[in-house]
Amino acid sequence: MAAADTTEAGAPVAPAATSRWRETLGIVAGNRLALFGMFVLGLLIVAALLGPRLAPYGYNEINITDRLQGPSATHVFGTDDLGRDVFSRVLLGARVSLLVGFVAVGISLTAGTLLGLIAGFYGGRLDDLIMRLMDVLFAFPAMLMAIAVLAILGPGTVNAMVAIGIVYTPIFARVTRASVLSVREEVHVRAARSIGAGDVRLLGLHILPNVLAPIIVQTSVSLAFAILSEAALSFLGLGTQPPNPSWGRMLSEGRGFIQQAWWIAVFPGLAIFLVVLSFNVLGDALRDALDPRQKSVIESRGMKA
Amino acid sequence: MSETTTASPGKADYGADPVLRVNDLRVRFGTKRGRAEVVNGLSYDLYPGETLALVGESGSGKSVSTLALLGLIPQPPGRVTGEVLYDGRNLVEAGDADLRKVRGNDIAMIFQDPMTSLNPVLTIGRQVTEGMQLHLGLSDGEARERAIELLTQVGIPSAESRLDSYPHQFSGGMRQRVMIAIGLACRPKVLIADEPTTALDVTIQAQIVELIRELQIEFGTAVIWITHDLGVVAGIADRVMVMYGGRVVEQAGVEELYGTPLHPYTDGLLGSLPVLGAGGGKRLAAIPGLPPDPTAMPEGCAFWPRCPHRLDDRCRTEQPPLHQVRPGHWSRCFYEVPDDEAAAR
Numbered sequence: 096m097a098a099a100d101t102t103e104a105g106a107p108v109a110p111a112a113t114s115r116w117r118e119t120l121g122i123v124a125g126n127r128l129a130l131f132g133m134f135v136l137g138l139l140i141v142a143a144l145l146g147p148r149l150a151p152y153g154y155n156e157i158n159i160t161d162r163l164q165g166p167s168a169t170h171v172f173g174t175d176d177l178g179r180d181v182f183s184r185v186l187l188g189a190r191v192s193l194l195v196g197f198v199a200v201g202i203s204l205t206a207g208t209l210l211g212l213i214a215g216f217y218g219g220r221l222d223d224l225i226m227r228l229m230d231v232l233f234a235f236p237a238m239l240m241a242i243a244v245l246a247i248l249g250p251g252t253v254n255a256m257v258a259i260g261i262v263y264t265p266i267f268a269r270v271t272r273a274s275v276l277s278v279r280e281e282v283h284v285r286a287a288r289s290i291g292a293g294d295v296r297l298l299g300l301h302i303l304p305n306v307l308a309p310i311i312v313q314t315s316v317s318l319a320f321a322i323l324s325e326a327a328l329s330f331l332g333l334g335t336q337p338p339n340p341s342w343g344r345m346l347s348e349g350r351g352f353i354q355q356a357w358w359i360a361v362f363p364g365l366a367i368f369l370v371v372l373s374f375n376v377l378g379d380a381l382r383d384a385l386d387p388r389q390k391s392v393i394e395s396r397g398m399k400a
Numbered sequence: 401m402s403e404t405t406t407a408s409p410g411k412a413d414y415g416a417d418p419v420l421r422v423n424d425l426r427v428r429f430g431t432k433r434g435r436a437e438v439v440n441g442l443s444y445d446l447y448p449g450e451t452l453a454l455v456g457e458s459g460s461g462k463s464v465s466t467l468a469l470l471g472l473i474p475q476p477p478g479r480v481t482g483e484v485l486y487d488g489r490n491l492v493e494a495g496d497a498d499l500r501k502v503r504g505n506d507i508a509m510i511f512q513d514p515m516t517s518l519n520p521v522l523t524i525g526r527q528v529t530e531g532m533q534l535h536l537g538l539s540d541g542e543a544r545e546r547a548i549e550l551l552t553q554v555g556i557p558s559a560e561s562r563l564d565s566y567p568h569q570f571s572g573g574m575r576q577r578v579m580i581a582i583g584l585a586c587r588p589k590v591l592i593a594d595e596p597t598t599a600l601d602v603t604i605q606a607q608i609v610e611l612i613r614e615l616q617i618e619f620g621t622a623v624i625w626i627t628h629d630l631g632v633v634a635g636i637a638d639r640v641m642v643m644y645g646g647r648v649v650e651q652a653g654v655e656e657l658y659g660t661p662l663h664p665y666t667d668g669l670l671g672s673l674p675v676l677g678a679g680g681g682k683r684l685a686a687i688p689g690l691p692p693d694p695t696a697m698p699e700g701c702a703f704w705p706r707c708p709h710r711l712d713d714r715c716r717t718e719q720p721p722l723h724q725v726r727p728g729h730w731s732r733c734f735y736e737v738p739d740d741e742a743a744a745r
Binding site: 281285286289290293301 | 496503534582
């Protein structure tokens with residue numbers, strides 16, 4: 096957006112100050128796929144918050160007489176082998192998935208960004224130490240490491256959050272550090288130092304806000320992976336424990352009934368698919384909006400004045 | 401040090417004590433190719449209210465020397481020795497906490513490229529008030545008031561509404577004005593202007609030069625103006641220091657320097673200025689060769705390889721000292737540029 100500029104001597108035309116965030120959101124909203132992603136995400140959040148009230152049945156309402164019934168008016172997604180309503184379980188499973196996803200990514204984000212900032216800003220041996228540690232974590236395949244952590248901590252939802260959080264910390268550290276390495280050389284950082292800013296202020300006010308873009312994109316992508324990981328861990332029996340609903344677990348339990356009652360596995364699977372797709376699509380849109388070059392391409396397409 | 405007439409009489413106070421004294425400042429960097437000696441024994445005094453121009457090619461060490469004043473040279477791989485005396489303290493040996501109190505508050509710096517010197521994600525208001533809040537302990541309201549005053553003084557119309565704008569909403573000239581406002585926010589005694597007009601159009605350049613001059617007179621700030629534009633120097637400087645190979649090779653009042661350049665390098669610089677109408681079609685005079693490699697500084701005169709005179713072998717083997725040739729006029733050369741060559745200018 097070209098600012099209506101003031102001439103050096105003429106009357107000013109001060110434009111409304113739009114922060115970059117508002118600009119970015121505007122671009123993302125213009126992308127239809129991203130809107131779909133946001134819509135699904137919105138549904139997910141609603142499901143998570145209002146689940147217990149919206150669910151027609153409890154997540155553990157066993158009703159053996161109604162078992163293995165296909166989708167119908169009374170049971171929109173059918174029932175499972177214990178007569179539990181699949182729709183209610185999918186709805187309530189949303190809560191767990193989102194919770195684990197956000198908390199786990201919250202852990203990775205905080206720890207990873209902090210480590211990346213320190214490593215990138217100070218450099219030298221501190222940088223080496225931190226990044227070699229991250230490399231060690233990176234060397235392990237994500238799932239195996241999560242399983243290893245859970246083997247030590249024991250299964251459960253909270254432990255799954257910690258495990259997934261640890262697994263995704265290195266990528267945040269790397270992404271942050273890469274951006275910090277280039278931002279710390281920018282003139283405005285030196286300018287801020289020249290007026291007396293100390294390290295903490297430089298990191299918090301001058302460097303961090305300028306490296307946020309790739310971190311945000313990474314957050315979105317990692318959320319998708321985290322939810323997928325939680326589903327996988329629950330599928331293996333290591334994450335959320337029964338009778339708490341979890342999409343992964345439902346997949347695992349529904350596997351045996353694929354032939355006779357496909358709805359038990361398919362609906363949770365669809366839910367996982369939709370959520371992961373949405374986060375990925377959102378991440379793509381955000382990345383396009385936040386990348387200055389892509390941004391100009393998009394803006395010219397929208398033909399903004 | 402008695403002085404020749406200044407551009408604006410009454411601005412520089414040569415009778416008072418110098419506000420900044422630099423003694424034998426040396427800055428070296430460890431590089432893969434060896435030790436780079438970027439600043440090699442710089443010494444000067446800065447008086448209150450004066451404008452000292454630091455002139456030289458890229459690589460002459462002028463910017464690095466001023467960064468060293470504020471302790472902004474990262475000390476590995478750099479190494480700064482010497483004395484920078486401000487307010488009774490040697491800033492070279494000061495700790496980080498002390499330096500931070502001086503930066504922005506007593507000695508401030510403005511940078512060359514207005515496009516990158518401002519933080520793109522913070523509002524102008526935030527950036528102008530940052531220094532004030534660090535050093536002056538003003539409340540938010542007071543800082544805002546003062547910011548509006550400052551922005552108006554530097555020529556930004558409707559300052560109050562622009563406080564919440566972002567840098568990308570300003571033109572280059574406007575951003576440089578904001579930079580100046582940030583630099584002068586705490587009324588520092590010394591302002592280091594590192595090529596503030598190089599990245600601007602000529603018409604805007606003139607405005608910025610004029611702006612700094614006005615503010616300098618009003619606030620009584622001493623300005624170290626780094627530039628390689630001799631035109632700008634002629635317009636604003638009281639005294640000029642010409643740097644080459646990390647050393648001062650000539651130092652004089654501005655009229656004295658332009659009128660009677662003593663060092664062959666200065667002579668070459670002034671001679672390379674194109675003059676309208678003179679000898680149409682003639683090639684532009686240039687100084688052949690390149691500046692010395694800081695990792696391989698010669699033992700003798702650093703300018704010797706490019707000197708058109710090269711009067712004797714002593715120049716190659718011995719480092720000429722900076723000595724006072726005429727009152728208030730120092731030159732680092734064993735000889736004076738032959739008078740007839742200077743007269744032809």
